[in-house]
Amino acid sequence: MNASGFCHGNRHSHVQSMIRYRAFYVLVLTVAFVGCRKRTPVNEISTSESGIQVQEFDRSLTKGDWNQWRGPQGDGVAVDQPLPIEWGESKNIDWxxxxxxxxxxxPIVVNDLVVVSTAIDSTEEQRVVAFDQHSGEQKWSTVVHQGGFPSRRDVHQKATNANGTVASDGNLFVIAHLNQNQIIVSALDQSGEIAWQRDIGAFASKFGYAPSPILYKSLVIVAADNFGGGYIAGLDLASGEVAWRRSRGDASTYSSPHVATVGGIDQLLIAGGNRVASYDPATGEPLWETEGTAASTCGTVVTAGEKVFASGGYPDKETVCLSASGERLWSQSTKLYEPSPITDGKNLFGVTDDGIAICWSGDEGTVLWRKRLGGNFSGSPVLCNGHLYVADLSGNTYVFAASAEGYQPIAKNRLGDDCYASPAISDSAIYLRIGIGSGNNRKERLVKIRDTSGKSS
Structure with a gap:
């Protein structure tokens, strides 16, 4: 064999080796990808199987308590009460x-306590922390999980390992965390002692876990949509036993559920997975579902009378109004992805992630006005005294009128360097969770804002 023939043979052998190597590499990646996306079948549970029936429940709450995500009714609307509209580092800060x-x-406010969930990444601790409502003194801090955090690549760069808001009936504080690739629900008593913990199912994380638990009569309801096999579950609040669990497909989506009375019945409503779905909150039995919004949503559904409003998300953009039975009434190709919408009972309001405030007619879906506020938003607006309060990711809280007559600014207040959370309103005060600094130097603070003009200097 001449030299040229030898070289050609080596080249041919090298090419064949590369082909085999690439084929093997593709096979390994495919197996890894399929393995990562392997679905875990959801073990559905009915109330007849669990033997747990929902009961009317007398909660130990006062009228002013803000006891769960988006307040006592889960819609972001507070009872009218005196509230400051202007504040700053040296103005109307109580503590x-x-x-x-x-x-x-x-934050939530219950029985003179302000309670938040938090995560300390350096020690892999997920905690629930309580502060005195009147003084800001820390009353207790309970580690509910040590270790078991998801890989950082499985949590969105904007997210944390404590995205959910605590829910409370006045006796127990309940929170759900992603830990050890499971969703684990924890309940703590008024002293911060763990009353019970329950692993309610596997969770395949794409960007982390976001939903907040909500209360319905004697149940706490937890959503866990994920690409490995999503589900929603109702747990007995007193014991933590699973009363019912319902499969929800395989979409990675992040919305919290909401319970409202529409169409004369209580409905458990949730968006995500390219649909808005309704369940019986007592049993988890499906009532209806309607295609819409997007595969991935973060915002919570709201209702007004017999109308159901939802918005999202990614990759599609849609804000939709449905009837109490899921019939499409109107749709607009505008999305609120992370922030949730809010309604005054007649019109629908929202702020987009990129800072555009919008008002829709609740009846027709007509855009009555829109106004660029600037900045970017993750938090959701709350409504009190006809004013909407919403914070952006630069630490500004905008106050403007919940009016159909055009954008009417009331105030713009700056605290800290960012705000990802939504305000809580209780006892004529606003509670904000803010960030100060950035990167590794960033710290979080809890601020109570109220009219302090009557206080001595």
């Missing part, structure tokens, strides 16, 4: 305290 670690869950 502010450090929060250990980081989280995007909003």
């Amino acid at each position: 502010d305290v450090d929060i250990p670690g980081r989280g995007h869950g909003s």
